[in-house]
Amino acid sequence: MIYQSEQLTIKRLDGDIAELNFDLQGESVNKFDHATVTSLTAGLDALEAESGIKGLLVTSGKPVFIVGADITEFTSLFGSSKEEIKPFTGANNKNFNRIASLPYPSAVAINGFAMGGGLEVCLACDFRVMSTAAKIGLPETKLGIIPGWGGTVRLPRIIGVDEAVMWMATGAEKRPADAMKAGAVDAVASPEQLRGVTLTTLQTAIDGKLDYCERRVRKHGPLPLNDTEALMTFFTVKSMVAQQAGKNYPAPVKVVEVIEQAHKMGLEDALDVEAEAFAELATGPVAAALVGVFLNDQLLGKKAREWEKKADKPIERAAVLGAGIMGGGIAYQSAYKGTPIKMKDIAQEGLDLGLKEANKLLAKRVDRGRMTAAQMGDILNSIDPTLTYGGFDNVDIVVEAVVENPKVKHAVLAETEKQIDKDTVLASNTSTISITYLAQALERPENFCGMHFFNPVHAMPLVEVIRGEKTSDSAIARTVAYANKMGKKAVVVNDCPGFLVNRVLFPYFGGFNMLLRDGADFQAVDKVMERWGWPMGPAYLMDVVGIDTGVHAANVMAEGFPDRMQPDFKSATEIMFELERFGQKNGKGFYEYVEDKRGKPIKTVNEDVYGMIADVVGEKTDFDKDDIIMRMMLPMAIEMARCVEEGIVGTPAEADLALLYGVGFPPFRGGIFRWMDTIGLAAIKEASDKFAHLGKAYELTERMNEMLANSETYY
The missing domain is CATH 1.10.1040.50 (N-(1-d-carboxylethyl)-l-norvaline Dehydrogenase; domain 2)
Structure with a gap:
């Protein structure tokens, strides 16, 4: 063993190859937190002192590669000065530069998500092999910042300015086919063959059959653009990015400005330009806001998962009362995400409208190549339109979505309760009427809660799960679990007029x-x-x-x-x-x-x-x-x-x-x-x-x- 810590190990393999393996103990994923950055520095010290090494293999001990920086540590930077922020990027930039300058070739096996800093360490390596199950990307602009560990410098020198700008300005995840086409990776392999293909690629470079030195010259030097090409390229992409991002999101345009400012520079000077821009954005309110949204989303997801763990019974079959646009939207979302659903209405016209809504949404997915006609048929077949309560004794949750009238809802809820199992959850999609008040019509108010969807159901992420005075934890847990299964963001709120939103x-x-x-x-x-x-x-x-x-x-x-x-x-x-x-x-x-x-x-x-x-x-x-x-x-x-x-x-x-x-x-x-x-x-x-x-x-x-x-x- 050349080096070992709780964050990573470096060991010698046969053939005098060193393997740098990221495996953050106590965590389900790898991330570049402060401890990992410090360990990487120490590990590279040990690696550089090791004699006889001919190549470096970079791997992950987790199902994913590296998800990026530890965003929770990043929040401490808000309110700091630019001078205080620069060391945040400086330490790992030095690490990546050391990997990029080793006196032998390096190759990385990307076995899962390699996002942000996770991709940037891959870009520092000479060769990149990607699993068919992996995704890569630089999503920093979604957090109001730009890549800070060399992404704006290395990526355009590998895949070209236009493609690199689109990757970074959108922050999109890239699948293997797209990454290979762009030239961001050198090979794609199945998960079981990934290590072998990466080692073969590395050995080929060690044997002198792949020129890694030429690659380094390209990554360390200026961009290959003359003045006229540069003028046209940056004017065009900056205008396009500015139009798409809008004036309230400065990071995407800053990506273009950084690449443009550094396009005639070598690696070190270009990294200084990137660090300056990163610090500028990190001290602004947009970064604080967007990072806050990211962390809040993690909190909301964690709370929803905790509720789901409390669910004493899975939701495997559902029903919605009231078809129409809202009922059809709920039926579509449930069926599309894998939960068969009955859609009941008192009139055939309502059922026709609900089915038309579901059919329209599915047809759009087929037209865009996101599903096949056969898949669309399967989903439609899992929506069961009905004018009766037949089979309602075999569903796990019923969502009432009839007209927003207390008397009508009271009557429908009371009638429905008599048709369902005593353990079934009954939920109302009311947008304003008190859940406690609606529960007065029921014999089992403990099984009743609110499940307020927002229109259009397929597009709006939020679902309010509303607790009435007598609602049980079990009803809340199962309803949140159903919302999770539908791909929604569930927020649990207490009852009052209008609930929360x-x-x-x-x-x-x-x-x-x-x-x-x-x-x-x-x-x-x-x-x-x-x-x-x-x-x-x-x-x-x-x-x-x-x-x-x-x-x-x-x-x-x-x-x-x-x-x-x-x-x-x-x-x-x-x-x-x-x-x-x-x-x-x-x-x-x-x-x-x-x-x-x-x-x-x-x-x-x-x-x-x-x-x-x-x-x-x-x-x-x-x-x-x-x-x-x-x-x-x-x-x-x-x-x-x-x-x-x-x-x-x-x-x-x-x-x-x-x-x-x-x-x-x-x-x-x-x-x-x-x-x-x-x-x-x-x-x-x-x-x-x-x-x-x-x-x-x-x-x-x-x-x-x-x-x-x-x-x-x-x-």
Whole structure:
């Protein structure tokens, strides 16, 4: 043994080959945490002191290769200076440079995920052999940063600028065929042949039949572009990346700028350019926000898996009550992810609509080459449309998705309970109605909970699993397990009007209606909020949600929280409802919609709308954009703070992800609590005081005032 630690070993093999094996003890995956970086430095010291070595084989002792840096350690860098951050990249850059400069060839066997730093160490090796089961990529831009261990330097020198930029700007995972085609790897082998093929490749280089020295010259030197080629290449790719990334995500464009700035440089100088840019991004708010989202997602996933472990019975067969668009979407998602489902409705037209929705979604996958027609047929066959309760005594969970009317839901739930096994979970897809209230119709309320999907079901990741007063842990556990199986992000919340997402969304809409009352132009408000980062402004969003749905939900919220959600004026949204302008569902709302050739609704403006709402809006006023933002965001932020304080949701992390996955909160802001931390509670308080005349929705909670006094933050 040449070197051994808890992170890696280096041993001598037959033929005077050294094997560097990453195998982080106590972990299921390898990652470049501080201890691994330190061990790699010590291991290379020992390797360089070993005489007679002819080649280096790099392997992993885990089912995956290396997943990248330890992101949990990275968070400590936020708030640091650029000078403090540079050592984070410096130590491992030296390690990789040492591997790249060994006096003999190196080859790496990529047996699973090699992401970020995991791929960068592979790029430092002379030859790369990839398992057919592996994936590689540089996903750092998804975290608001760029590769910091030589990725922006080595990858373009291996596969070319255009391809390298696309890899890094998108952060996409690459399969073996794509990696081989691009020239990022030299060979692809089955998992059982991977080690042998890699050793053969290495031995061929040792024998002088593969020129590794020429490869090193290419990786260590400038990019082979003359001035004209460079000008055209970087202008084109920078424009394309900037357009796709948008102004709120600086990292993808920074990738291009770094490659361009360093394209005439050798390795060491180019790495300095990369390190400078990495440190610049790492000190910015976008990196803090996106890394926060990543870590919050890990927390949410961990909690969901913990619930799933508590499930005392697997969900193997499901049913949905109410077909239509929502029921069809639920049926599609369940069947597509492998759980057969009955889809019941009281009318054949409903079943036809539900099947049409599932068929449309599956046909799209076939058209895009993501599944075969035979697979589509199998999935459709696992959706059983029915007008009766036949077979309901043999399902494990029933999701009720009928009309959002308490009386109708009470009747349907009570009827269904009589048709199912006493151990079956019954869940309601209600978006606002109290689970505790709905449970009053049931004999077994312990088996009942909420399972609130967001529309469109196939596209929206979030599912709220809502606990009523009498809901058992078993019902929650099984429902979360079903959500996991459906590929959804489950957040467990306690019961209240609107639960979590709708409870905080409607104060946001309330802020919008007050802005219109006070003379704001709904198009101007939409533009400001879209520039702030929302995928669509509040008027457009209300059209997409459905104005009839929105008015109903707003009434539920007003009844539940009259002190701050009961308006004392008639709103423009109510006028739209009275005029039966329900939004996209009937082609007219604040905007009007005409379908394009693909059936996608295209938003258009009808100036007559201003006349329709003239009686309930004030004299036209041009509001400062910062005032629009605060009048929109404060009610949502304060209501979310109440939800955490009341225990409706467990943590700010879960709350932030619920808004991100449920209604498209801007990821680059990290979530509503991350946003409050970023601008500071002092700024929130200042805005609260400025808009105090607008009512209690703008009034900070006692706990928020305490946090401000004690200089506390949510993260």
